[in-house]
Amino acid sequence: EYIQVICISHLPQVASMSDHHLLISKSSKDDRTTTQVQELIGDDKVDEIARMISGASVTDLTRENAREMIQHNQ
Numbered sequence: 001e002y003i004q005v006i007c008i009s010h011l012p013q014v015a016s017m018s019d020h021h022l023l024i025s026k027s028s029k030d031d032r033t034t035t036q037v038q039e040l041i042g043d044d045k046v047d048e049i050a051r052m053i054s055g056a057s058v059t060d061l062t063r064e065n066a067r068e069m070i071q072h073n074q
Contacts, residue, residue: 010052012049012053012066012069015052016049016066016072017074021048022037023038023039023048024036024037025038046066046067046070047063047066049069050062050066053069
């Protein structure tokens with residue numbers, strides 16, 4: 001409650017414990033690189049945790065697993 005922790009993780013188990021989930025992405029075009037930061041809430045957070053669990057192919061089962069993981073860790 002009185003301490004702020006910023007954690008960068010590729011582990012869904014760690015990410016599912018967050019109060020706030022930020023997705024950081026990077027793209028390059030020509031000689032420019034840009035970084036975007038997007039706060040994920042609700043279904044967007046579930047979808048990202050599911051992607052972290054399964055990789056490129058997210059299914060209804062991985063979404064349900066992600067929801068359960070988030071609920072268990074809150």
